[in-house]
Amino acid sequence: MTPPVIELSDVTKSYPGGVKALASVSLRIERGELTAIVGPSGSGKSTMLNIIGTLDRPSSGSVRIDGYDVSELSDSRLSALRGTRIGFIFQSFHLAAKVPALDNVAEGLLYSGLSRGERRRRAAVALERVGLGHRLDHDPHELSGGERQRVAIARAVAGDPPLLLADEPTGALDSVSGAGVMELLRDLNTSGTTIVIITHDREIAAGLPRQVRMRDGRIVSDSVTDVTEVATRRNAEFGVA
Amino acid sequence: MAAIDTLDRPRLVPARMRPDDVLRVGAVGLRTRPLRAFLSALGIAIGIAAMISVVGISSSSGAELDRQLSSLGTNLLTVTSGQTLLGEPAKMPVEAEAMIERIDPVEAVSAVGQIEAAKVYRSENIPKAQTSGIFTYAARPDLLPTVGATLRSGTWLNEATQNFPAVVLGAGAAQRLGVSTAGPDSQVVVGGIRFTVVGILDPVPLAVELDSAAMVGWPAAEARLDFDGYPTTLYTRSDEAQLEAVRSVLAGTANPEAANEVDVSRPSDALAAKQATSQAFAGLLLGVGGVALLVGGVGVANTMVISVLERRPEIGLRRSLGATRGQIRTQFLAESLLLSALGGIGGILLGTGVTTAYAFSLGYPAVIPAWATIGGLLATLAIGAVAGLYPAIRASRLSPTEALSTR
Numbered sequence: 154m155t156p157p158v159i160e161l162s163d164v165t166k167s168y169p170g171g172v173k174a175l176a177s178v179s180l181r182i183e184r185g186e187l188t189a190i191v192g193p194s195g196s197g198k199s200t201m202l203n204i205i206g207t208l209d210r211p212s213s214g215s216v217r218i219d220g221y222d223v224s225e226l227s228d229s230r231l232s233a234l235r236g237t238r239i240g241f242i243f244q245s246f247h248l249a250a251k252v253p254a255l256d257n258v259a260e261g262l263l264y265s266g267l268s269r270g271e272r273r274r275r276a277a278v279a280l281e282r283v284g285l286g287h288r289l290d291h292d293p294h295e296l297s298g299g300e301r302q303r304v305a306i307a308r309a310v311a312g313d314p315p316l317l318l319a320d321e322p323t324g325a326l327d328s329v330s331g332a333g334v335m336e337l338l339r340d341l342n343t344s345g346t347t348i349v350i351i352t353h354d355r356e357i358a359a360g361l362p363r364q365v366r367m368r369d370g371r372i373v374s375d376s377v378t379d380v381t382e383v384a385t386r387r388n389a390e391f392g393v394a
Numbered sequence: 395m396a397a398i399d400t401l402d403r404p405r406l407v408p409a410r411m412r413p414d415d416v417l418r419v420g421a422v423g424l425r426t427r428p429l430r431a432f433l434s435a436l437g438i439a440i441g442i443a444a445m446i447s448v449v450g451i452s453s454s455s456g457a458e459l460d461r462q463l464s465s466l467g468t469n470l471l472t473v474t475s476g477q478t479l480l481g482e483p484a485k486m487p488v489e490a491e492a493m494i495e496r497i498d499p500v501e502a503v504s505a506v507g508q509i510e511a512a513k514v515y516r517s518e519n520i521p522k523a524q525t526s527g528i529f530t531y532a533a534r535p536d537l538l539p540t541v542g543a544t545l546r547s548g549t550w551l552n553e554a555t556q557n558f559p560a561v562v563l564g565a566g567a568a569q570r571l572g573v574s575t576a577g578p579d580s581q582v583v584v585g586g587i588r589f590t591v592v593g594i595l596d597p598v599p600l601a602v603e604l605d606s607a608a609m610v611g612w613p614a615a616e617a618r619l620d621f622d623g624y625p626t627t628l629y630t631r632s633d634e635a636q637l638e639a640v641r642s643v644l645a646g647t648a649n650p651e652a653a654n655e656v657d658v659s660r661p662s663d664a665l666a667a668k669q670a671t672s673q674a675f676a677g678l679l680l681g682v683g684g685v686a687l688l689v690g691g692v693g694v695a696n697t698m699v700i701s702v703l704e705r706r707p708e709i710g711l712r713r714s715l716g717a718t719r720g721q722i723r724t725q726f727l728a729e730s731l732l733l734s735a736l737g738g739i740g741g742i743l744l745g746t747g748v749t750t751a752y753a754f755s756l757g758y759p760a761v762i763p764a765w766a767t768i769g770g771l772l773a774t775l776a777i778g779a780v781a782g783l784y785p786a787i788r789a790s791r792l793s794p795t796e797a798l799s800t801r
């Protein structure tokens with residue numbers, strides 16, 4: 154039996170000074186889902202995504218990622234979990250300046266134990282996959298915003314993580330590049346990757362199979378747009394007719 | 395309740411980084427900020443270069459001394475007439491030379507006798523009152539081999555020329571008189587008489603008094619300069635193994651009636667003593683170099699603290715990519731070690747260059763002891779580790795979310 158990719162139960166997060174960024178959040182995301190997280194600024198979206206990504210620990214409640222109870226893992230095991238199971242995509246790309254796309258992507262595999270040659274080989278495959286096979290030796294400043302985000306996506310997926318977390322991946326892009334990035338993420342989802350995307354763009358959110366709406370640190374609605382489509386895909390993956 | 399437990403899942407183990415990857419990731423900061431890296435490595439380099447140069451120069455001088463001593467020999471003993479109990483200049487007997495020659499282990503004896511009254515001038519036109527700081531000696535023909543002196547120009551006094559108004563000048567005396575080559579045309583005035591300069595000596599390390607000397611033949615001195623024939627300094631070479639025995643009887647043999655009125659010395663000891671004092675001074679300079687190195691280390695620490703502050707987003711990204719705290723710590727420690735190692739290697743090259751140039755300019759052998767090079771490198775690595783430790787620990791303790799949200 155395969156565990157859910159994400160399972161939050163009664164998760165809270167408070168910051169010193171009394172800010173309660175998350176108040177008793179429970180959320181379960183299955184393998185192969187493509188989920189949008191929406192909500193007003195300050196509603197706790199990034200906080201929740203960071204906790205899902207094990208970059209932060211909750212104040213209380215339980216977090217299971219790919220079946221692992223995060224509270225039972227040491228910092229180094231959590232690092233291994235992030236390195237092997239989770240890919241991150243950031244609004245500001247976080248690419249190293251003056252480093253060719255290929256090496257930026259290969260850096261994503263630095264902590265995997267693979268040899269440098271193998272890392273670069275896989276990085277080339279990942280760049281091919283995001284449609285930048287012809288830009289391997291371009292520095293970030295020689296690329297458009299959309300292309301930079303594609304490089305960042307290639308870095309996130311180079312190690313084939315089952316889970317991809319994106320915090321406003323189109324936030325810094327114009328609508329055309331943004332649409333291109335969304336299409337790429339949708340393709341990755343079709344090939345099996347579970348993806349969670351924070352977005353402020355209503356149109357983008359509406360186009361995704363599942364929308365989780367947050368306000369004041371709580372999930373206020375959780376709707377599935379096209380249940381059959383998602384269910385079919387899930388069943389197909391699990392071998393259920 | 396889900397039946398799945400963490401315990402049932404495959405164990406999560408972070409992969410170890412390969413050494414070449416550790417180096418590469420440690421060099422990221424150096425590649426992105428080359429000028430800053432260069433400057434902070436320079437601080438270390440200056441400290442190491444100073445220390446290597448001090449050690450190198452002192453070792454090279456030491457090697458030169460050893461070479462000099464082994465070519466000059468350490469078996470020269472000098473007997474000088476001192477003072478009487480009343481404080482007047484003492485005289486050694488005329489037979490002193492012959493008596494010393496009879497001591498069995500003595501292999502060679504030679505002598506000079508100072509002629510106080512005979513002043514030396516470039517020409518007759520120089521007023522008599524103006525002394526030139528040059529002393530006139532009557533010298534034996536075998537003086538040259540006995541003290542291990544060499545000629546820069548011309549010839550030494552021989553059986554023939556020792557009877558004529560011929561003079562050989564010490565290196566310093568020749569310079570002061572403005573005589574650059576020996577020959578029939580070079581003449582100076584000794585005791586009011588014109589003497590032909592037949593030779594000029596190189597500096598004599600074991601008999602520095604000869605550097606400011608004008609040496610004439612013993613018979614010529616007696617015939618033309620009113621020389622009384624008393625030797626003032628005797629030079630002896632002895633069997634090295636019996637040197638101490640010779641030394642103990644030398645004063646009594648030279649002047650049996652007043653052994654306390656002569657001084658016996660071993661010039662090679664003085665050379666070695668001079669070397670010892672310059673080594674004490676080198677120790678002081680080495681300390682100064684150490685301080686420079688320490689300042690360089692502070693520079694590296696400063697660079698590392700700034701580097702960690704500036705690169706918080708990168709640290710956050712690496713944590714999100716799976717870097718453990720230990721791997722972040724290793725990265726910055728590696729950067730600090732690389733930085734100081736670069737400085738150390740630069741400093742060793744620089745120090746070697748300075749030493750070689752110094753030794754070359756003086757014709758010394760260039761010697762840099764291996765312990766200095768290895769010690770210098772170890773010192774830089776220790777400094778790099780100390781300087782990088784605190785920044786590296788700070789980097790590794792950063793929370794990933796905080797690091798990522800830094801603008």
Ligand SMILES: Nc1ncnc2c1ncn2[C@@H]1O[C@H](COP(=O)(O)OP(=O)(O)OP(=O)(O)O)[C@@H](O)[C@H]1O
Pocket residue numbers: 168169172173174192193194195196197198199200201
């Ligand atoms: N490190 C922190 N210390 C204190 N308060 C914090 C910290 N990080 C976030 N918060 C607070 O927690 C709340 C939720 O923040 P979060 O970043 O999750 O919001 P968000 O939904 O992602 O907003 P946005 O859409 O603007 O990115 C906010 O009120 C924020 O001020």
Ligand SMILES: [Mg+2]
Pocket residue numbers: 198199200320
């Ligand atoms: Mg946010």
